[in-house]
Amino acid sequence: MIKIRVVAFVIFTLWCCGFRSVCFADEPRIVGGGTVKEMEIKYQVSVRSKASDQRGFGRGHICGGSLITGNTVLTAAHCLVDDRDNPRAASFFRVVGGSIYRNVQTENTFVSDVRKIVVHSKYKPKGFLNDIGVMILISTVGSNHPSLQPIPTSVQIPPAGTICRASGWGSIYYDGPSSDVLKAVNISLISTARCNDASSYGGSIVQGMICAGNMSGGEDACQGDSGGPLVCNGLLTGVVSHGxxxxxxxxxxxxSDVAYFRDWIIKNHSSMIQNSFLLTGLCLFYIATMYIVDSRR
Known part of the structure; x- marks a missing residue:
């Protein structure tokens, strides 16, 4: 009987630990767009410096982000690192959403501190490679919140020419002031081949990146929009990275191409992390139970 218990214990422990290991520049803003109406874009959040925001609500805005689960925000990796490109502490940040106003708290404004941040392990600031990160919030957005709800993520890139929407509180022109009200612009997806033309990015657009905008100029994200959403056909398709x-x-x-990073996002978003904690707890409970049973023999 003891041998059977030992074998069962080993198998269960390996299963738990194996599963747990699985679970465990250019800063663009909206140019050429229009003001968003209240409750029109429910997934957009503002990623902020908590200390700066406490000195004046709205002053801490750094980047945009998108709510993808009740307590998970998808943003750009470069929004989550310091001047030496090291990930900042989660306590540095706060996330604000639920209102189109950057500087005003309304009855629908949602504010949360951050429990954990995850920056892609292969993020490279030079070239903005793997420019993706997630934030796990301490507070959870309720399913009945009237103006803040998660957006589903894309599983594949739509074809070039698809009209998509970028949004944010960034500058309305290069080196200009940030917007006090959320703005959005409709832009077209552009093929990687066209974007890599010698007269454009010249080959620097690689896997994990997509281009969107107007080759003639006039419509784009800008400083302060980084990390924010590019939405195509109702799905989060891109994360504002650079330009x-x-x-x-x-x-x-x-x-950053959301579909390309889908597996990484699933691995690191809150529900998977919560599952890992649950399984760890079950493992510890099983170990403690077996120890008590065997000690009484």
């Missing part, structure tokens, strides 16, 4: 100036002819905006 050359803002709305510059020949240089559309570059976004």
């Amino acid at each position: 050359v100036d803002c709305a510059r002819p020949g240089y559309p905006g570059v976004y």
